Amino acid sequence: MAAWRTALFMLLVGLWTVPFGLLVTLAIALPMVVRYRIIACWRKGFMALCRVLLGLRYRVLGRENLPATPAVVLAKHQSAWETVGLQDILPPLVFVLKKELLRVPFFGWGLAAMKMISIDRAAAKDALKQVFEQGKERLAAGYWVVIFPEGTRVEPGETARYKPGGAHLALRGGSLVVPVAHDAGEFWRKSVFAVSPGTITVSIGPPIDPAGKSAARINALAAAWIEAEMRRISPHRYPAAADVVAA
Numbered sequence: 001m002a003a004w005r006t007a008l009f010m011l012l013v014g015l016w017t018v019p020f021g022l023l024v025t026l027a028i029a030l031p032m033v034v035r036y037r038i039i040a041c042w043r044k045g046f047m048a049l050c051r052v053l054l055g056l057r058y059r060v061l062g063r064e065n066l067p068a069t070p071a072v073v074l075a076k077h078q079s080a081w082e083t084v085g086l087q088d089i090l091p092p093l094v095f096v097l098k099k100e101l102l103r104v105p106f107f108g109w110g111l112a113a114m115k116m117i118s119i120d121r122a123a124a125k126d127a128l129k130q131v132f133e134q135g136k137e138r139l140a141a142g143y144w145v146v147i148f149p150e151g152t153r154v155e156p157g158e159t160a161r162y163k164p165g166g167a168h169l170a171l172r173g174g175s176l177v178v179p180v181a182h183d184a185g186e187f188w189r190k191s192v193f194a195v196s197p198g199t200i201t202v203s204i205g206p207p208i209d210p211a212g213k214s215a216a217r218i219n220a221l222a223a224a225w226i227e228a229e230m231r232r233i234s235p236h237r238y239p240a241a242a243d244v245v246a247a
Contacts, residue, residue: 002194009053021106024113055197062204072170074222077148078185093144135169156185157237167218170210179205179222181229
């Protein structure tokens with residue numbers, strides 16, 4: 001049954017995306033605030049389909065940790081959900097994403113119109129330069145920048161190396177770093193087609209002030225908080241850690 005619901009969800013999301021992709025692309029000459037309002041309507045439809053068809057909801061812990069000024073968000077990446085769900089939780093934002101996504105019809109056109117930070121991951125130095133230059137510009141314009149430091153989706157209970165690009169951006173832009181953990185992968189697995197119903201937990205950590213810290217230190221602090229929080233919200237994925245806590 002979950003597979004049928006997921007298939008219907010994918011179909012309806014695709015149909016929902018086409019007109020909004022066209023609309024936001026045609027609005028390219030209009031101010032960003034107008035384009036964000038268009039995408040906000042698309043996002044609300046996406047989240048409604050998540051609730052109604054997939055039975056997928058979310059709760060937020062630590063919302064009080066969000067600073068009043070634009071920040072660099074370093075977030076866990078487990079599924080497709082957080083690429084939309086975080087937009088529903090955080091202030092207006094842009095993602096750092098791979099350039100290939102911009103070529104996806106309708107969806108990619110919308111990403112391009114929203115001035116997401118697209119990078120060529122094959123060109124490491126140039127990619128970092130693009131993140132720094134475009135990231136500073138977006139932060140100065142009042143937009144938050146969301147980066148998945150592990151670079152790709154990871155399965156629940158797994159961890160990939162945290163890359164320091166987001167920490168470097170925070171240093172150069174003089175912006176706080178906000179770590180975010182979540183368990184979306186428990187319901188929307190990257191290796192499984194069917195999405196399971198349930199409530200995703202999104203946990204927002206205390207902001208990290210980059211002042212007086214190296215990028216390596218900032219990155220290590222964010223990674224430590226995220227991974228510790230993952231063990232708290234998904235203890236069943238870390239049995240060894242749970243045994244230590246219980247002892």
